[in-house]
Amino acid sequence: MTLFSDYQAILFNRRGRVLEVTLNRPEKLNATDAILHTELARVFTDISNDPDSDIVVLTGAGRAFSAGGDVAWMQEAIDEPVRFEQTVREAKQIVFGLIDCEKPIIAKLNGHATGLGATIALFCDVIFAAEHAKIGDPHVSIGFVAGDGGAVIWPQLIGYARAKEYLLTGDLMTSAQAASMGLINHAVPADELDAKVAAFADRLANGATKAIRWTKMSVNIGLRDLATKIMDASLAYEALSNITPDHAEAVRAFAEKRAPVFGQRK
Known part of the structure; x- marks a missing residue:
């Protein structure tokens, strides 16, 4: 796997x-x-660009799919705001990389998917989740704007009213709730997750590869246009929120294992 040989935090099989x-x-x-x-x-x-695959299954090691951003990393961006310029650039590359990847990507949520973890999962093409998994975008809970893609994808999946309720509160939902409102495709018992995903991946792998790929790309045309219109502004708002007292307080409160007190101006 020469193409993937230098990755440190992602495994390939x-x-x-x-x-x-x-x-x-x-x-x-x-x-x-x-x-x-x-x-x-x-x-x-x-x-x-990988010549040896047609279908992708994206999952997480251990108990979670992804818990979003590492709080220690957030503190580094608070201490040195210039670092957030790279984060903004990479955030766009993540979202457009998912949209522009011709190969179908199946998200296998083995556990919670929150913040950026939820964004990545929801930009995948088909989403399976274990019944115990929870999904949400709690950017606001840590004084951050949901700018890294949540503002794009949530309204497209569940409508603006529901999307704003969850994005403005940061509340999590169960995978069963997510499936019932169309945020994800399937909530399944944890002990059936691997088999269900493997069967679906094999079904696509045994299908008409080019027709499947190009159908995905056709569907994503409108989504890409929307992301192009929204991502720069939403990430700019997120960059602004990175230097607010509320965000600094939330990150500090997380490290101190207490509830944040928002509305401070010092």
Whole structure:
């Protein structure tokens, strides 16, 4: 796997023409740090260029799919705001990498998917989740704008009213709730998740590959146009929120294991 040999925080495994991609920071619930974020910014392009796969299964190691951003990494961006310029650039590459990857990407949510983890999952093409998994975008809970893709994808899947309720509160929902409102495709018992995903991946792998790929790309034309219109502004708002007292307080409160007190001006 020369194409993927230099990745540090993502694992790759082949099963025939199915490429299994695993976020691999299990001790941190696969939360995104600088290394993983940079790798996510290029992995979907590398997947597109991989000659030995047609279908992708994306999952997480351990108990979670991804818990979003690593709080220690957030503190670094608060201390040195210039670092957030790279984060913004990479965030766009992640979203457009998912949209532009011709190969169908199946998200296998083995556990919670929150924040950026939820964004990545929801930009995948078909989403299976274990029944115990919860999904949500709690950016606002840590004083952050949901700018890294949530503002694009949530309204398209569940409508503006529901999307705003969840994005403005940061509330999580169960996978069963997510499936019932169309945010994800399937909520299944945890002990059936691997088999269900494998069967669906094999079905696509045994299908008309080019027709499947180009159908995905046709469907994504409108989504790409929408992301092009929204991502720059939403990420600019997120960059602004990175230097607010509320965000600094939320990150500090998380480290101190207490509830944040918002509305401070000092």
